[in-house]
Amino acid sequence: MNHYIALTLIAAATPVLAWQAPHTDSPPLIDGIDSDSVWQAGEWRPIDKPMVGTLPAADDFSARYKLRWDERNLYLLVEITDDVLIDSTPNPLERYWEDDTLEVFVDADASGGDHLENHNALAYHIALDGNVVDIAPPGRADAKAAPALFNEHLDSAWSRSASAPFKLIWELRVSIYTPGSGDANLQRLSLSPGHQLGFMVGYCDSDSSDGRENLYTDVEIAPINGDRNRGYIDADTFATLTLIK
Numbered sequence: 556m557n558h559y560i561a562l563t564l565i566a567a568a569t570p571v572l573a574w575q576a577p578h579t580d581s582p583p584l585i586d587g588i589d590s591d592s593v594w595q596a597g598e599w600r601p602i603d604k605p606m607v608g609t610l611p612a613a614d615d616f617s618a619r620y621k622l623r624w625d626e627r628n629l630y631l632l633v634e635i636t637d638d639v640l641i642d643s644t645p646n647p648l649e650r651y652w653e654d655d656t657l658e659v660f661v662d663a664d665a666s667g668g669d670h671l672e673n674h675n676a677l678a679y680h681i682a683l684d685g686n687v688v689d690i691a692p693p694g695r696a697d698a699k700a701a702p703a704l705f706n707e708h709l710d711s712a713w714s715r716s717a718s719a720p721f722k723l724i725w726e727l728r729v730s731i732y733t734p735g736s737g738d739a740n741l742q743r744l745s746l747s748p749g750h751q752l753g754f755m756v757g758y759c760d761s762d763s764s765d766g767r768e769n770l771y772t773d774v775e776i777a778p779i780n781g782d783r784n785r786g787y788i789d790a791d792t793f794a795t796l797t798l799i800k
């Protein structure tokens with residue numbers, strides 16, 4: 556290993572951010588409406604760190620979210636301003652990252668590391684039609700590693716304001732599964748105070764059938780050889796989230 560590679564590996568393995576999420580006794584109704592009592596207080600986390608592309612004007616794309624948890628799930632309220640919503644490819648397993656896509660990255664045991672074609676961590680790509688996709692190891696969707704639906708892991712609903720700026724209110728309920736080497740090993744997990752996850756949220760903004768224009772996340776990712784687009788490969792890029800009560 557030469558000196559340069561050693562330095563970049565050290566940089567990649569350093570957690571870039573750590574934060575805490577509060578518990579709730581009043582989980583929200585997942586209906587795309589933010590009137591639930593749980594959403595009336597608490598801090599927003601901005602989704603404003605570039606992974607792909609450059610930051611557009613605020614009415615083209617801007618986003619932020621809140622997160623709560625209980626023993627069964629994580630709950631997210633994501634507020635997104637996006638001038639054009641597009642889902643060009645109806646098949647949820649094809650070119651899903653090129654349509655408007657909300658991304659939730661979960662590393663259930665905060666182990667970090669490669670998760671491209673395994674279940675060490677999951678990068679849930681949530682389409683406007685509610686389908687949830689990630690690359691799965693052999694056996695779930697195909698004899699080889701291939702995109703697969705994970706709709707049983709995540710429920711979501713959104714609504715959109717009728718006039719500009721066009722704001723999406725997108726609510727999510729995310730179940731957490733313990734890592735496993737194959738699909739048969741995935742087990743749903745109960746959550747408790749002090750639990751640490753690797754976690755990140757992003758949004759792919761597409762405004763035409765030409766595909767994704769940018770991807771922004773809530774975590775600053777150190778580029779490797781100029782490339783920040785590593786969240787779907789490397790769980791070391793996620794923040795460390797601690798559940799507190």
Ligand SMILES: [Ca+2]
Nearest residue numbers: 584586588591
């Ligand atoms: Ca609601």
Ligand SMILES: [Ca+2]
Nearest residue numbers: 615637638762
């Ligand atoms: Ca846009």
Ligand SMILES: [Ca+2]
Nearest residue numbers: 642644645654
């Ligand atoms: Ca699509």
Ligand SMILES: [Ca+2]
Nearest residue numbers: 637639761762
């Ligand atoms: Ca868009």
